[in-house]
Amino acid sequence: MSNGPQGARRHELRARLGLLTAVALVIGSMIGSGIFKKTAVMARELHSTGLVLTAWVLAGLVTLAGALTNAEIASLIPATGGQYVYFRRMYGDFVAYLYGWSVFSVIQTGSIASIAYVFAEYIGYFVPLPRLPPAWEAVSLSLGSTITFTPFVEIGEKLLAVATILLLTGVNVRGVAFGGVVQNVFTMLKLGAVGVVVALAFGSGHGAVATLGSAGTAPPPTGLLPLCAAMGLALSGAFWAYDGWNNVTYVASEIREPQRNVPRALVTGTLVVIGVYLVTNLAFLYVLPLGRIEGSKLVAADVARECVGWGGGALVAAGVAVSTFGSANGSTLASARVGFAMARDGLFFKRVGAVHGRFGTPHVSLLAQGLWASLLVFSGTFDQLTDMLIFVSWGFYAAGAAGVFVLRRTMPDAPRRFRVPGYPVLPAIFVLFATAYVVVSLVGSPRNSLVGLLLVGVGIPPYLWWRRRTRKEAGAAA
Numbered sequence: 001m002s003n004g005p006q007g008a009r010r011h012e013l014r015a016r017l018g019l020l021t022a023v024a025l026v027i028g029s030m031i032g033s034g035i036f037k038k039t040a041v042m043a044r045e046l047h048s049t050g051l052v053l054t055a056w057v058l059a060g061l062v063t064l065a066g067a068l069t070n071a072e073i074a075s076l077i078p079a080t081g082g083q084y085v086y087f088r089r090m091y092g093d094f095v096a097y098l099y100g101w102s103v104f105s106v107i108q109t110g111s112i113a114s115i116a117y118v119f120a121e122y123i124g125y126f127v128p129l130p131r132l133p134p135a136w137e138a139v140s141l142s143l144g145s146t147i148t149f150t151p152f153v154e155i156g157e158k159l160l161a162v163a164t165i166l167l168l169t170g171v172n173v174r175g176v177a178f179g180g181v182v183q184n185v186f187t188m189l190k191l192g193a194v195g196v197v198v199a200l201a202f203g204s205g206h207g208a209v210a211t212l213g214s215a216g217t218a219p220p221p222t223g224l225l226p227l228c229a230a231m232g233l234a235l236s237g238a239f240w241a242y243d244g245w246n247n248v249t250y251v252a253s254e255i256r257e258p259q260r261n262v263p264r265a266l267v268t269g270t271l272v273v274i275g276v277y278l279v280t281n282l283a284f285l286y287v288l289p290l291g292r293i294e295g296s297k298l299v300a301a302d303v304a305r306e307c308v309g310w311g312g313g314a315l316v317a318a319g320v321a322v323s324t325f326g327s328a329n330g331s332t333l334a335s336a337r338v339g340f341a342m343a344r345d346g347l348f349f350k351r352v353g354a355v356h357g358r359f360g361t362p363h364v365s366l367l368a369q370g371l372w373a374s375l376l377v378f379s380g381t382f383d384q385l386t387d388m389l390i391f392v393s394w395g396f397y398a399a400g401a402a403g404v405f406v407l408r409r410t411m412p413d414a415p416r417r418f419r420v421p422g423y424p425v426l427p428a429i430f431v432l433f434a435t436a437y438v439v440v441s442l443v444g445s446p447r448n449s450l451v452g453l454l455l456v457g458v459g460i461p462p463y464l465w466w467r468r469r470t471r472k473e474a475g476a477a478a
Contacts, residue, residue: 013080013176013254013337014360019261021180024187025248025330026269031190032327033118034241035277036300036320039284042234043294047216049285055231056281059238060274065430067245067270068420069401071263074249075418076407078258081341082249082334083400090403090410093347094463099396100342101459106385107393108335109373111244112165112328113382116373119324120160125317129156147451150380162374164325168332169370173356173363176254179333186326193319194280197300201283204307212282214289232440236390239437241277243393244327245270246400247334254337263418332369340365346470347463388452391441398434401427 017025042052070083079085084103088096120129131137132155141149151158172179201207221230248265252258255265280300284293287303296302300319304312340362343353349368356363376382404420404427420427442449 013340013355013362015254015256015258016175016177016360017180017251017255019256019264021184022248022255022261022265023269023272024184025180025251025334026245026265027272028183028187028190028326029244029247029330029334030242030269030273030327031187031194031276032115032241032244032324033320034237034243035194035280036316036323037298038237038241039281039299040293040296041237043216043290045230045234046220047218047290047294048220049212049214049290051220051231052234052285052290053278053281055234055238056277057274058231059235059242060270060277062430062433063239063242063245064267064270064274065426066397066401066434067266069404069427069430070246070249071266071418072404072416072420073400073407074252074262074266075259075416076411076414078252078255078262079341080251080253080337082252082337083246083396084250084338084341086249086400086403087396088345090406091399093345093467095399097342097347097463098456098459100338100347101463102389102392102396102456103335104339104342104348104369104372105459106376106389106455108331108338109369110376110382110386110389112331112335112369112373113161113376114386115324115328115331116161116164117157117377117382119164119321119328120157122317122321122324123160124157125314125321129154129160131156147381147384151378153380158377158380161377164328165332165370165373165377168329169366171329172333172336173359173361173366175359176251176333176361179329182329183326183333186322186329190319190323190326191276193322194276197304197316197319198279198283200307200312201287201303206307207283207286209286211287211289212285214285214291216290217294232437232444235437242273244331245273247330250334250337259415259417332366336362336365336369339369346473347466385455388448389455390452391438391445391449392452392456394434394437394441398431398438401430401434 039052042055046052046055073086074082077086077089081100084096084100087099123129132152136152137150139150139152143149171182221227245266248255248262248269252262255261284299284303287306288296288299292302293299298316298320301313301316304316306312308315339348339352342348343350343365352365352368353362354364355361376385405424407414
């Protein structure tokens with residue numbers, strides 16, 4: 001039986017997700033806590049409602065350009081592992097491995113840890129979470145002056161975050177269709193939560209059109225250089241809220257008709273999120289003067305409290321909890337496919353490439369991802385690590401979009417169900433913008449950027465070992 005067609009299928013991932021789930025995965029991976037929090041950060045940099053909305057629009061258009069460019073590549077290479085597989089086809093094993101290593105070691109696992117932690121924080125709004133004595137919380141371990149491990153700080157939130165990660169890992173081990181159902185439900189719930197805040201803002205009678213033009217606590221930046229610097233910092237917040245749009249490519253082979261549905265999901269999901277973010281920010285700015293937004297820790301909660309009183313905080317806390325739970329599920333479902341694809345190519349631990357005989361999921365990759373993300377939660381370093389790899393992520397975004405030019409040259413006659421509109425201008429704009437963003441990050445935060453490069457470089461010795469082992473096995477087989 002193991003040598004027949006059914007036995008072969010038991011060792012491969014199966015296409016069980018439809019277009020609706022693919023779109024929900026894009027939306028659910030993007031909408032997390034960013035829309036509830038980042039407007040205040042952006043307002044403190046720009047001091048202008050017009051500039052804040054411009055930053056959200058600009059970040060959305062750049063993200064859409066990246067999604068359109070990746071949609072063409074996804075229609076050409078509909079394989080599990082997404083961007084990792086694209087890099088392998090475009091640039092070879094080494095670049096693909098560095099991307100996969102970064103995703104598995106920090107970028108996606110750190111993101112899962114961070115999102116799960118935010119979920120736990122907002123559950124703490126309703127349920128008191130335990131704390132350890134101050135002497136225990138003071139325990140820390142520093143690596144130089146850059147990375148500090150704080151395992152016992154806010155232990156209640158960390159325990160709940162880890163429990164959430166392990167729960168979602170179990171959900172997605174049980175089957176990609178089951179994980180997809182969870183994603184669909186929580187995407188609808190989070191859109192509903194955002195919709196309630198928007199409806200309260202525009203329908204409660206506590207806002208005014210005049211508030212949209214309110215002044216900040218300081219004059220907006222003037223002059224090209226100060227304006228670009230402030231806009232760059234504001235865009236960092238917006239890009240965090242838009243991040244996750246390419247997660248759907250990781251599960252391409254598990255989506256029915258991937259050449260058609262993955263591009264559709266990328267474009268449709270990104271457009272929906274851009275619309276949601278713009279309407280939500282208009283709602284925030286309609287109710288609260290910009291000066292109040294600048295001083296807010298959670299804008300959505302302040303808007304809800306303004307509209308319905310003390311219950312507004314609880315409403316938004318529940319909304320953030322729902323939103324982050326769905327986002328953590330989307331990242332858990334999709335990201336494990338990168339390690340799985342690497343293992344299948346002989347560039348990671350072999351066992352990580354296993355498929356569960358009953359559930360048809362990459363269960364070992366999911367478990368490894370969940371355990372590592374849990375360790376990052378306890379270390380307390382996930383935000384530090386993801387901050388250090390922001391510029392690395394955008395370097396990969398730039399290289400990924402540049403790959404559309406590579407594939408147009410190396411695979412000119414391959415069938416493409418989707419072609420990026422405005423080629424070559426649109427992908428070139430995205431590549432230039434992403435490259436500029438990398439340079440600004442490197443100049444603005446050289447220490448974090450260099451440590452980020454070091455974290456990526458740590459993966460090179462294992463690559464050399466796995467590469468050597470794979471060649472020896474190939475030679476032995478020959």
